[in-house]
Amino acid sequence: MTQVVERCENCGAPEREGLACCEYCDVPIAGRVLGIRCPSCSEVAVPEARACPVCNQSFTKGCVFCGQVAFLTAGSCPRCHEAFEGAEQRKKQREEQQRQQQMMGMAATGVSVLAPIVGQAISSQITGSGGGFGGKSGGGAMASLFDMIIKSNDKKR
Ligand SMILES: [Zn+2]
Ligand SMILES: [Zn+2]
Ligand SMILES: [Zn+2]
Known part of the structure; x- marks a missing residue:
């Protein structure tokens, strides 16, 4: 165990903080939970991420019905329970x-x-x-x- 910086098992790239998969080869990083796939750059972030660590795309969205802010991955509004799919x-x-x-x-x-x-x-x-x-x-x-x-x-x- 001489590694200081954790590197991708597959391509050797340094693992970026907040990403669940390698930024370069998309292999899941050991010990990280797959969370949100960035709608902008398609990198997979950890579930806690509120914005993409790579391109800064926000992972939250506002409910069109009640204005509640929720994760992009949420299927429906946590407040009024309206599904986000096709909400507009x-x-x-x-x-x-x-x-x-x-x-x-x-x-x-x-x-x-x-x-x-x-x-x-x-x-x-x-x-x-x-x-x-x-x-x-x-x-x-x-x-x-x-x-x-x-x-x-x-x-x-
Ligand atoms: Zn890699
Ligand atoms: Zn991104
Ligand atoms: Zn709502």
Whole structure:
């Protein structure tokens, strides 16, 4: 045991502090736990690392829903338990859904004043179409009534 600096068993490169695998040949370093793979340079750091020891890429990210800071490796937010996978898109989708629900609520209210039976038919049409009902055309009076409601809602916004 004459080694002072610990070196990679495979390529002999000095082992960098905070990395779990050799910086040069990617062989796991004995005694270190594999943690986070840097999304920027692909080096594998130890689990405690909060930033990449090689390129300084941060290993933490903020939750788009509640702002909680968590590791990049975390599957979901430790505070609100939202999955990080596709969180941006999901947030947008949810905002879109909420907007549509509000519109549907307004539409249903407007229609129920005019004609309860037609209103029911339209609401079931909306729920059945699974969103994206803007593109539906044709269908006579019911559709034009529906168009009218959407347009009047558009003006309110
Ligand atoms: Zn190596
Ligand atoms: Zn890196
Ligand atoms: Zn959160």
